[in-house]
Amino acid sequence: MSQVKTKEKVLEVRDLKLSFYTRRGVYKALRGASLNLYSGEVLGIAGESGSGKSTLGLTIMGLLPRNARVEGGAVLLDSIDVIKTLRDYGSKTSKFSVKRNEKLIKKLNKELQKIRGKKISMVFQEPLTALNPVLPVGYQIAEAIYFHDPERLIRRALSRNKVTQAELRQLLNILKTQGEENFLQEIERRGLQGLDEQILSIWRRRDIHEARKEKMILGLANVKLSRVDIMGISLVQKNMTKFPVVSRFAKNALIREGYRLAVELLTFLGIPHPEKVVKLYPHELSGGMRQRIVIAIALANNPKVVIMDEPTSALDVTIQAQILDLIKDLKSDFNTSFIFISHDLSVLAEVSDRIGIMYAGKIVEIGDVKEIFQEPLHPYTKMLMESIPTMDKTVLKTVPGSVPDMRSPPPGCAFSPRCPFAMDECRIREPEMVDVNEGHSVACFMIRKGERT
Ligand SMILES: Nc1ncnc2c1ncn2[C@@H]1O[C@H](COP(=O)(O)OP(=O)(O)OP(=O)(O)O)[C@@H](O)[C@H]1O
Secondary structure, eight states, X not given: OOTGGGSOEEEEEEEEEEEEEETTEEEEEEEEEEEEEETTOEEEEEOOTTSSHHXXXXXXXXXXXXXXXXXXXXXXXXXXXXXXXXXXXXXXXSSOOHHHHHHHHHHHHHHHTTTBTTTEEEEOSOHHHHSOTTSOHHHHHHHHHHHHOHHHHHHHHHHHHHOOHHHHHHHHHHHHHHHHHHHHHHHHHTTOTTHHHHHXXXXXXXXXXXXXXXXXXXXXXXXOOOHHHHHHHHHHHTTOOOSHHHHHHHHHHHHHHHHHHHHHHHHHTTOSSHHHHTTSOGGGSOHHHHHHHHHHHHHTTOOSEEEEESTTTXXXXXXXXXXXXXXXXXXXXXXXXXXXXXXXXXXXXXXXXEEEEEEXXXXXXXXXXXXXXXXXXXXXXXXXXXXXXXXXOSSOOOOSSOOOOTTSOOSSSTTGGGOTTOOGGGGTXXXXXXXXXXXXXXXXXXXXXXXXX
């Protein structure tokens, strides 16, 4: 069994079909896309421009324009069918109405409010559009946590308020001598939940000496809440935040705590001087820094799935390399799975555990990154691999032809008009996905079950 297959499945996209209704015709952007995402992995999605990569990512998030009709399939996250509302309408109606669809999208947006940003989040290519220009970045991270999980901020603030320096010394001792598991048990026994993440975020830092870490941890006992903050927190706890003035007053106390968490997150993401950075506005930061902030917001609530759509394409190569290194670290340190969308295969090779190749709205090959690069099976994947620029290539190959017009994709296998191996069968029937190896599947008539060309 491949390593990935034994892991827990966190997301399933099943036979997803989606069209865009425009004045110029109906674009069949997704024509039965399927994939599984497993815990703690990075699944790369590659394909030429127009193959439906972004549409796939946005559909998983339920972020669809009013002209998008879900014709069939499912997106299952934690056994919640994310697109049920739209699919029920799209697959039953014979005459599609953009207005009616818009109403359903609004309803879906309400349904997904509690999931987006908490269980699943997305990072786009351009960080400036994702950030609010008139708010400090720390506030934006804090607000993302306050919106989804105010209790977490309350736990953090109250536990720190309660703990004494002597207790912190004992906890630190347990952490040093008995390890994290015993430390967490002790935190629970003492009713200090919320303090664990604050202590561990300091303890796990790689940039400072142990003596400094100890000092910082003991210093947590000195950061006490003001009376005003305690009042604000008790208003949130008693659910008395219906009135705008009360709500703002109560929110302030927790946003302050959110800022502390933002500093911890940014430290973890390798941002120097995080205490200063949280107070800055997006325009005061560089492109790479802004993208790190967006990644921090996406990770703030420990989501199960993060979708990254070309997150490094707008950055120069050195910053791109730093962000890719960061993503590699994140997957081992956070309990999160990533879908990484990119047209750049060399970028995907660096970060992905598995790769899915998309063509004309379908995944045509999927497998472990090594197999896809060393033993690609689908003719399209092979041609894509040959088009990767390397030092020893003097002539750069491209995939001949262009992506089909998605208003009338070719019958049979959509790649057949460009495929040098196309047979009669390919122009009539669509090949199904077959498993050739554990975790490696491909949709091509040349490859039958267990066979290789
Ligand atoms: N809102 C929309 N209205 C109409 N057609 C759309 C819309 N969004 C996408 N499409 C069409 O859907 C198809 C898939 O587009 P998509 O952006 O998902 O591809 P992509 O693989 O992400 O490409 P790129 O790498 O260029 O972003 C394209 O034919 C595109 O023209």
